[in-house]
Amino acid sequence: MISASSTFDAQILDRLxxxxxxxxxxxxxxxxxxxxxxxxxxxxxxxxEATEASWDRLYAALEPMVADGRVLGDLYVNxxxxxxxxxxxxxxxxxxxxxxxEADRAALDAARAALDADRAALDADRARLDRMDAQxxxxxxxxxxxxxxxxxxxxxxxxGEAEIAExxxxxxxxxxxxxxxxxxxxxxxxxxxxxxxxxMAAARQWRMAGVGMVVLAIIAGxxxxxxxxWI
Numbered sequence: 001m002i003s004a005s006s007t008f009d010a011q012i013l014d015r016l017x018x019x020x021x022x023x024x025x026x027x028x029x030x031x032x033x034x035x036x037x038x039x040x041x042x043x044x045x046x047x048x049e050a051t052e053a054s055w056d057r058l059y060a061a062l063e064p065m066v067a068d069g070r071v072l073g074d075l076y077v078n079x080x081x082x083x084x085x086x087x088x089x090x091x092x093x094x095x096x097x098x099x100x101x102e103a104d105r106a107a108l109d110a111a112r113a114a115l116d117a118d119r120a121a122l123d124a125d126r127a128r129l130d131r132m133d134a135q136x137x138x139x140x141x142x143x144x145x146x147x148x149x150x151x152x153x154x155x156x157x158x159x160g161e162a163e164i165a166e167x168x169x170x171x172x173x174x175x176x177x178x179x180x181x182x183x184x185x186x187x188x189x190x191x192x193x194x195x196x197x198x199x200m201a202a203a204r205q206w207r208m209a210g211v212g213m214v215v216l217a218i219i220a221g222x223x224x225x226x227x228x229x230w231i
Contacts, residue, residue: 016089019040020085
């Protein structure tokens with residue numbers, strides 16, 4: 001982990017190197033009063049107290065950097081003269097840059113790995129959705145076939161019901177005709193029976209009349225015989 005002092009040192013070196021790398025500043029020396037130095041390095045300077053605290057912090061950071069050669073120049077209690085980056089400072093900046101590049105590369109690799117994982121998860125989800133779509137299509141096709149079969153069965157059932165209704169109507173008509181024929185037959189039978197009874201009654205009357213005539217004839221013969229003295 002990079003400490004706060006190391007970060008601040010790196011900010012100081014970056015500012016010095018940027019200033020000296022600018023073509024317009026090439027022939028000039030960087031000489032600053034302590035107030036200008038605070039502003040130059042972008043430290044807080046809203047109040048005199050903040051400016052003084054910023055100068056103390058800057059001086060405390062520059063002193064070891066000048067001592068170990070990372071920064072060249074002269075430090076005074078109230079000003080800086082000919083301040084410039086040293087060889088070790090440039091190496092340190094390059095090392096920080098390399099470290100940052102390495103950290104950025106590691107972060108990029110981690111992001112790429114996360115992206116690959118997301119892509120793999122997305123591919124898996126897409127494959128799962130494709131399988132679900134295929135299953136849904138198969139179910140839809142099966143449902144369509146079932147619906148077609150149900151339609152055929154419903155049509156057959158409707159045709160059967162229509163045929164049954166037609167046969168029922170025909171049977172009803174035949175039953176009604178049979179009822180009418182039965183009633184007519186009963187009436188005809190009753191008429192024939194009444195006629196037969198009348199004929200039988202008439203026949204009995206004729207038989208009785210014939211028997212009476214025979215009896216009368218016998219009686220008349222007997223009477224005649226008696227009269228003639230035959231008996």
